[in-house]
Structure formats: structure tokens, C-alpha cells
Amino acid sequence: MRHPALPGFLAGLLMAFQFNTTAQGYDYPFTDRYVATVAGTPEEFRAKVPVDIPRKVYQLEVFPDRQYPDALFYAGKLKYALVYQETRAPLIFMIAGTGANFDSQKMRFMERAFYQAGFHVISIASPTHPQFLTSASSSSVPGRVADDAADLYRVMELALKQAQEKKHIEVSEFYLTGYSLGASDSAFVARLDEERKLFNFRKVLLINPSVSLINSVTILDAMLEDSLPPGGGPEFIHNVLTVFSEVVRKQPKVRFDENFLYEVYKYRQRQGKAQEQNVKALIGLSFRISAANMAFTSDVMNNFGYIKPKNEILRTTTPLTDYFIVSHQASFMDYVDRYAYPYFKAHEPGLTKDELFHNITLNSISDYLRHSEKIGMMTNEDDIILAPGEIEFLRETFGERAQIYPRGGHCGNMEYPDNVAYMVNFFK
Helix, strand or coil, rough: CCCCCCHHHHHHHCCCCCCCCCCCCCCCCCCHHHHHHHCCCCCHHCCCCCCCCEEEEEECCCCCCCCHHHHHHHCEEEEEECHHHHHHCCEEEECCCCCCCCCCHHHHHHHHHHCCCEEEEEEEECCCHHHHHHHHCCCCCCCHHHHHHHHHHHHHHHHHHHHHHHHHHHCEEEEEEEEEEHHHHHHHHHHHHHCCCCCCCCEEEEEEECCCCHHHHHHHHHHCCCCCCCCEEEEHHHHHHHHHHHHHHHCCCCCCCHHHHHHHHHHHHHHHHHHHHHHHHHHHHHHHHHHHHHHHHHHHCCCCCCCCCCCCCCCCCCCCCHHHHHHCCHHHHHHHHHHHHHHHHCCCCCCHHHEEECEEHHHHHHHHHHHHHCEEEECCCCCCCCCCCCHHHHHHHHHEECCCCCCCHHHHHHHHHHHHHHHHHHCC
């Protein structure tokens, strides 16, 4: 049975943009910031890192007494990765970006790069990933960065203890990094460590951080909303799933992580030249899927009544299609307005929305970032998640500790040799 034709905005997905390697002193191949965000760094342009490294995946039971709904039968333990040296070495904690797990493609690449440079590495999922918010989040409502940082800190402490028990690694000193939202999380974790002094991080690197979570998600939501065809809704979801299933059917081993966008990108190149809005729609769609998974899982954990009716019990056999459609039609700002803010306000009655929005920005800890010499920042002039004026904020706040590349979109150039060398040298 043939599927209905894709709507115009999706049928044109991705395209015949050309490489440009003539930039002054920096030859990352994509000049279009949206294409860079989707395509990342093609294999022929990536830094050379080892394929096989000593790596173990372990599980933590952070809240042994926590009860889980039947529909989340897979929850309960948090997985993380340990990459280890055979000798005493510094250890880098890495935090994944929005919706990403500990073993996302970007995390796996960075593990290889840091291992090659002589570091132990512990890789941790984003607090917005369903597995983290079920098993390691104190509230199971992610997004309030200071709270997420406290949850991450707890996981880091437990993971280090377990890793030392299982592999007997010797650690000389501690470092911290993260990309995208994981970079913003890292800034708040570093500040928390100033109080608790468990790790006494020697250096912290923020890679493509979001300055304001609200500004960033507003930008990403708009990329999808502005590209939806008239009457998008369920028909749009159906057509999206059609093109995704085509990609998976032709490449069964593909994983749904940030690298999946590039697989769709390559698959649709043969469809002809696309408009910029189509690339933006793909980015917005990827973000919407991550946000929907987060919102649905969080709602089930808390029985809040945001996606599913309050007190309705979901079993392992309950069909979830209707919930899937509803959750993917809701923007991240809808999640904030109708769920996250009411949830936090119920626990802190005096909290205003403006206060919540300010507290999830780097601006709220700008004095700390400005005066903490151990914290560095790497980003791109054309990062798509930065609102007007935010690149200037980063440049002014970090000064000589800011490394800003002319292009690369959002995290698109993380695997490019210049960027990898900078990340490694920052810690070395």
C-alpha cells in the first residue's frame, strides 16, 4: 500500500547545498547555519579518533524506593558510560544536550577524543531525557536548571563511586563539560560544586550553551510552527512518520538521536533542492519530538493531567497513539505555561513566571561566570538557538575564555578537527 504524498514543505526536505572551504583560516565545510546544525561534520571532515576504546556501561538506582507507573516499566535505573585509562588520569564528566542520552552520537565521539588525549570520561544523559527524568530527577519535571544541576550532581557522585568500585580507576583531578542544554547545565553544576566542593573542578567547558532556555525553545518551536502546512495536526504527524519509516526501513541500524537528522538529510537530498524553511522544519521537528517525549513521560510520572487525563492508569498494553499525537502538537512553551510553571508554583507559591524564566538563564549567574577563570565557552557566531544580543552577552561575559567560531550552526562543528583540538587543549 502506497503512503500519501508528503506535504510540500517535507517533500522538499534537504537538498543540494554546496560545501565552501574558502573561509579565512577556518575551513568547516558548511556556510548555511541550518544545514550545519542538521548535517554536523561529514565523516571525511571529522577529526581522527580511535574506534575501539575501553568503555563500560553501568546502571545506577538513584531512588531505590521510587514507584513507577506500569507504562514506564523500563524505568528505575539510570545508565551511564565509563571510559577509562589503565593508569591514574584526570576525569571529565560530560552532560548530553536536550533530549539526548548518555550514548548519543556526539557523546560517543567526544568520549573517543578525550580518551585519546588521556582522560577518563563519565557520560551522563540530559535531565530532559526520559530515562533521567524517571530514574534520577527529584521532581521528574525537568527545565528548572538549578534543580536539574542538583540532580546531575547527585548522579555524578554516585557514578564516580560506582566506577571506582567496579574498575578501580584512579583520578588525579576533575573536569566538566556539556553541549547545548548540557552546557548550560554544566555552568549550574560548576556553581553548585563551589558550595559542596566534592569535585573541585579544575576546568569547565561550555559547548554551544543556551543563554536563555525560553529564548532558545521559542526559536526552535517557531522553526516548526512557521513551516506547518494549513491544517497540520494529525495529518502532519502521519506524513512525518511516513518519511521517518522510509529511512529506518532502508537503514535498519540507524538510531533515533541527533545523527538521525543527518540520515534524513542524506535520504532526501535526491528529492531536489529544498527551501531554507524545510531544513528549519526538520530541526524544529527533532526538537518537538524530544520535548514531546519529555512532557509525556514527566506527566505520567507525576499524574499531573497535562497529556493524559489525571488519574487515568496507563498499562503496558495501553495504546499510546492518541497521546503521541497530542504531545507532538504541543509546543515547549505550552509545556511551560500549562505544566512546568503551575507545577513549580504549587511548590513555591510566590514564584512568578518572570522569575522562573530568569532563573533558567545564564544571565542569572553571569557574575559567577564572569569571574570564574576556570570556566571556558565555545560556540559559533551563527548558532541558531541564540537570540539577538546573546552572542554579545557570551563574548562580554567570558572575554578571553570565549572561543567563537565564524560558523557551524548549533553544535554542527563539534567533530571538526579545529574544534576537537580546542576542546582537548582547553583541558590539557
